[in-house]
Amino acid sequence: MTVSNGTLIKIAAWGGVILSTTGFILQNSLVHRVRGFDYYKTALKKLRQHPGAVHYLGEPIKDRGFKLSDTENNCSDGRNARFSIPVSGPKDRGTYYFWAVRENDEWTLTRAELELKSKPDARLIIHQ
Template identity: 40%
Template structure:
């Protein structure tokens, strides 16, 4: 029995690469979906959408425009979560900055510690939506 033909090897390599990339994309989309459907993430948007200052600056409705896990400002560990989520309304768009920590060593129930709103029209300023320490500050005390 002879060696496989070059075309067969190339097709096999392409098939394996496609399956690998598809698997990685699926896992990343699933992780994004899990985060976006978590209770603390939904609660953060509920707080943002009912905050009078955010409503007056962004307008209604306030829409979530997503976030990227590849951005180093977005991360989730067993001790803290931090996300920078793109938001938009009819008047402006910007980013909701969200910090959360787990409640009493329970990795399924998290507490939002702080929410800030940064607008594209005023990137040097942030509106404080929910006051509290950022997790790094809370753990240093």
């Protein structure tokens, strides 16, 4: 029994759709999970309360989806975390970089910086 090329193409296309959808769902669920971690919430709270960030970005400051596949900038091993998060407000947008350390079951933000699209050669220190 032979299968026509048209049938094989349809099977491959549906396989691609299913694989892509599954990858998208898994990526979004992992990003959602990271957004619930203490270090992430603390870092975003610091950004939203920083007068300089509010001045340049405007309110409300929103975090946008980040890529977990970018393991150079977005990773956590249970003791150390570092992330590069796209953020935006009504006035501007940029990238929020933060680093955190876990000591005695508590996460501490060690550094946070905001790089604006309108000023790519400078970073605003949010926490040091």
